[in-house]
Amino acid sequence: MTLEKFHGIIPAFYACYDDEGNISEGRTKHLCDYFNEKKVKGVYVGGSSGECIYQNLEERKATLSYVAEQLKGKMTLIAHVGAPSTRDSIELAKHAEALGYDALSAIPPIYFKFSDSAVYKYWTSIIEATSLDFIIYNIPQTTGYTLSPSMFAKLLENKKVIGVKNSSMPTMDIERFKRVGGDDVIVFNGPDEQFVAGRIMGADGGIGGTYGAMPELFLQADTFIKQGKFEEARSIQSEITEIIIALCSQQGSMYAVIKEILNRRGVNIGSVRGPLEPITMDDSAPIDGVITMIDQTIERYCK
Numbered sequence: 001m002t003l004e005k006f007h008g009i010i011p012a013f014y015a016c017y018d019d020e021g022n023i024s025e026g027r028t029k030h031l032c033d034y035f036n037e038k039k040v041k042g043v044y045v046g047g048s049s050g051e052c053i054y055q056n057l058e059e060r061k062a063t064l065s066y067v068a069e070q071l072k073g074k075m076t077l078i079a080h081v082g083a084p085s086t087r088d089s090i091e092l093a094k095h096a097e098a099l100g101y102d103a104l105s106a107i108p109p110i111y112f113k114f115s116d117s118a119v120y121k122y123w124t125s126i127i128e129a130t131s132l133d134f135i136i137y138n139i140p141q142t143t144g145y146t147l148s149p150s151m152f153a154k155l156l157e158n159k160k161v162i163g164v165k166n167s168s169m170p171t172m173d174i175e176r177f178k179r180v181g182g183d184d185v186i187v188f189n190g191p192d193e194q195f196v197a198g199r200i201m202g203a204d205g206g207i208g209g210t211y212g213a214m215p216e217l218f219l220q221a222d223t224f225i226k227q228g229k230f231e232e233a234r235s236i237q238s239e240i241t242e243i244i245i246a247l248c249s250q251q252g253s254m255y256a257v258i259k260e261i262l263n264r265r266g267v268n269i270g271s272v273r274g275p276l277e278p279i280t281m282d283d284s285a286p287i288d289g290v291i292t293m294i295d296q297t298i299e300r301y302c303k
Contacts, residue, residue, distance in 0.1 A: 003162060005076045005102060006135075006186045007204045008041030009218045011211035012049035013067065014259060017270030023059045025066050027269045031212075032070035034267045038215040041205065042076025043067065044105065044165075046092070047137070049209040049255060052080060053110075054273045057088055061095050068099040078135065078207075082106035086122055090129040097130040105135040105165060108145040116151055127160050134160050139167035139190065149176045156181060163204075166190050171201045178202030192218075193244055196237035199225045210244055213258045214294045216302045217243075232301075239297045246290045252279035260287055261294075 013035075016027040035043055045067050046052050046060055055063075064079055071077060079096035081104050083089040093104050106126055108119045127134045136155060138147035147164065155161045164177050167190025178187045178201070189198030192208040195218060199206070211218050217240050224233035250257045253276040259269055260279050264287075271278045279287070 003184070003186050003204075005042070006078075006163065006188075009211060009215065009222055010042040010044050010076065010078065010188070010205060010207045011035055011040055011215060012047050012207055012209045013043045013045040013063075014049050014212060014255065014262075014269055015051040015055070015063070015273065017273065019270065021270070021273060023055075023062050024270065025062070028063060028066040029070045030267055031262075031269050032067055034262070035212070035215070036071060036074055038219075040075065040211070040215055040219070042078060042102070043071065044078045044080060044207045045101075047080035047082075047105070047107075047207075048139070048142070049212075050080065051255070051273055051276065052082070053084075054276070057083070057091065060092060064092070064096055064099055064101070068101065072100050076103075077101045078103045078105055080105045080107075080137065081126060082108075082110075082137065084110065086125050089122070089126050093126050093129045093132070097132050101132065103133040103135055103162065104130065105137050107137045107139060107143050108147075110143050114145065116148075119145060120151065120154065123155060124158070127158055132160070133162045134158075135162060135186065135188070136164040137167070138164055138173070141168070147177075149180050152177055153180050156185065162186055163188065165207050166198075166203075169194070171197045174198050174203050175201045193241045194237075195240070196221055196225065196233045199233075200230070209255070210240075210247060210258065213247065213261050214240070214243060214298070216298050217294070220302050236297070236301050239293075239301075243290065243293050243297065246286070246293060250279060250283040250286055252277045252283055257283065257287060257290070261291055264291060 163186030
């Protein structure tokens with residue numbers, strides 16, 4: 001089995017709403033076209049950036065369907081199917097399989113504090129529900145569960161488990177997971193602020209929530225790493241991190257700010273769903289500043 005289709009830059013797909021806050025087929029497909037034009041490796045659909053925990057099952061299934069209709073066969077498609085209940089996760093997993101997705105992914109179960117055995121059973125239930133490959137999603141800062149190297153090794157005994165999307169902050173975790181899995185396992189860098197560090201420590205690519213605001217910069221950072229131009233990679237990462245700090249410094253949710261940036265670039269995918277905060281009038285001028293930062297950085301590194 002080749003894992004090359006999972007190497008590279010894979011943006012986390014954003015929730016796309018109409019003006020009334022409902023899932024929009026047209027706007028979802030417009031975002032698909034945007035990512036296809038940017039020549040990213042794939043998209044990760046239905047995760048944190050997709051506002052999955054604020055959507056019902058039918059809304060999540062609709063988004064998976066719209067993306068597959070537009071992008072199947074054009075790029076790698078990963079469906080995040082983590083849900084509050086195992087039953088819903090399995091239903092989403094089977095739906096993604098029927099649509100032709102390349103792989104599944106899921107956070108551990110949330111809200112209650114779960115034992116390792118409960119988390120293992122949850123992930124295994126999803127894995128065994130379809131024939132698709134599976135990517136573990138480790139994001140302890142939001143789920144409260146930390147994937148250990150020993151649990152990762154245990155899960156890898158199932159041949160359908162092909163890797164981990166690691167969104168914990170220590171880059172050491174990426175090195176440890178890569179050491180456990182070796183070359184036959186994919187490790188994705190999660191925190192966008194450490195993309196370059198994560199790649200150098202062994203990540204095969206990245207899945208990130210800010211990629212959509214500046215895909216050119218992450219593609220270029222990845223190219224620098226492949227070329228062994230580590231000083232250039234470090235420099236562009238520093239600029240990316242400054243942009244991310246600016247994205248997070250507005251009144252509205254970071255995702256609301258990113259969506260407004262896309263809107264100003266002609267890709268209207270609506271705002272965010274509560275309790276995420278939309279942008280305010282006070283955010284308007286600072287967002288102009290963020291766009292300028294992105295454009296100037298692209299001009300310096302990508303022309």
